[in-house]
Amino acid sequence: MLDPAHTHAKPGSNDGDLFSSLEPFRTAWDALGDLPEPPSREGLEIGGKWGDLLPSIPEGENYLWHTERGGGKPLFGWRTRYWSFLLKLSKQLPSWTIQAQPGSAIGPFHWKNRRLTFAELCRLQTFPDGLVVDCGRTEMQRMLGNAVPSLIAEVLAREIRRQFFDQRPRSALRLIPPARDSIPLPEKVTGIGSQYRVLIGKHAAHPGTGKGRSAARVVAPDVEVEVG
Template sequence: MALLSNKKQGFISLFSGSGGLDLGLETAGLHPLLSVEVDNICQETLKLNKPKIKLSSEGDIFNISSSQIMKEAKVKRGELALLAGGPPCQPFSKSSYWANPNNSRMDDPRANCLIEFMRVANDLLPQVILIENVTGIGYSNKNDGLNFIFSEFKKINERNSTNFKPVIETLNTADFGVPQVRKRIFIIACRDGEEFKFPEPRFKSDDSDNAKLPNYRTAWDAIGDLDSDIYQNDLKLKGKWADLLPSIPEGKNYLWHTEKMGGLPLFGWRTRYWSFLLKLAKHKPSWTITASPGPATGPLHWKNRYLSVRELARLQTYPDTYKFFGSYREQHKQIGNSVPPAIGELLGLEIRRQVFKRQVRRSLRLIPKAREASCQTVKTSDVPGKYLDLIANHQEHPGVGKGPGAVKAVK
């Protein structure tokens, strides 16, 4: 089959979400042709920011044919420059692995989104394919997620005489100027056999000995100018643990109050999720923004409150002009599920440079600049008396696959 070339460097995104990856790719100079997204709230966010956006008539990937996708994007088979997306990743999440490490992830019905992505890839045969997912897709006991993807690329090549060579890399977004430590797997495959080379880190942590690189962008760089008391009432912490947070130092979580750290032994070591009572440190990048906010789920502000939507968006490198539809919880979920736009920009520029042979800039427009103003650490307070009855000789978590959730699942 004679494959066509696309001079416009257009892309189709599947599982577009609130548009983080799309925004980054477009900032890099690629042209959005079609977005396929099933969630109504995300659709409204996409339309809110781009009133003329081309959304697929059927957002459910299970109900739309590849021929319909090509028709709506106005491309023929083999003509598309880039197919990109991050299929929903619940079967490969850290929490799923921690509870049930021996289960096959591909046997989970929620993994069918990955199957559908590869179905569309086979039918469209784009010049480049970009897949984003959680790191768990690469460390399950059978490595079944990655094995499936590589197996599908092999089948695509056999059916169509193509030469896709998928290259996989785990990127820490902080290494590229995103003010957030967020590790995700990216797979990029070029149809003509070119092996994509992922960019080297451009920033370093404080304890790195690489003097040539600037330090990580920090939470203070991203949201220091929003450090105001005007949010005090709207974003006040709620629930059972609200009054305990002020006793935890910046950059720490509930583990501070265990026998192994400097607080009181109120909890057992690793008996709760890492994000429980997790507080930002001004001089470091944020911890990973999650998609499931809870009463005591971090990262939380160093002033002992929830982060505002704008603060969350900045930590993900969305520009201030970008808006999100829905309630606070719905907006938080969209941001937490996003690919940071700056990473989309980074990879989009590299795809244009390596694959499409264009001269492109190296700098990223979506990362924050270093903030020169100094910042003081917020002092901690004493543990309120109502929590003192929790002081005890607590047991540690027994290990992967041995916690209460895993035991309950087995029964």
């Protein structure tokens, strides 16, 4: 079976190509734009040591914003944390992978500086609206984070039908989010709280693969190798 043909591309990447029929990638705003804000933020607040730092990070950025190479304050060393640490969705970009077992500061988080609701997580995973699960937040996110997006199954099923049975689909994809015409401006960011100002300073960047804090030395008869 051949790979399905490309249908979408990064916005602007095909400018000037008069023969390209590729649509722009769908964004987090395409998926979530019509969902109302939850009536309560109970269970959606970000706690822990770093929760109050998230409002100071712009949409589409993560903790790297607060490094010497970012646009914020130098609070962390470059690439010394996981990519998803304090990661925030952008209305103008596709969503990053939903984590099945996130820590208190592991995103992606909503651009309103909160955790994503069950309905929002379902939208990002392209599940049909109205899905109900009878479990708590931890188990619910584990299931959704481990799930394969429903849209992938739809795309592959249509491609199998086309390639193996020579039957072209007669309708558009049903599970893909609609492309919304206008995207609101990014949310405003705040300054960092006083509890984080003590971290401002020069921080060493990650030394590279196999050289982090957890690296261990393994000594062979004639070889010394650093792993980690």
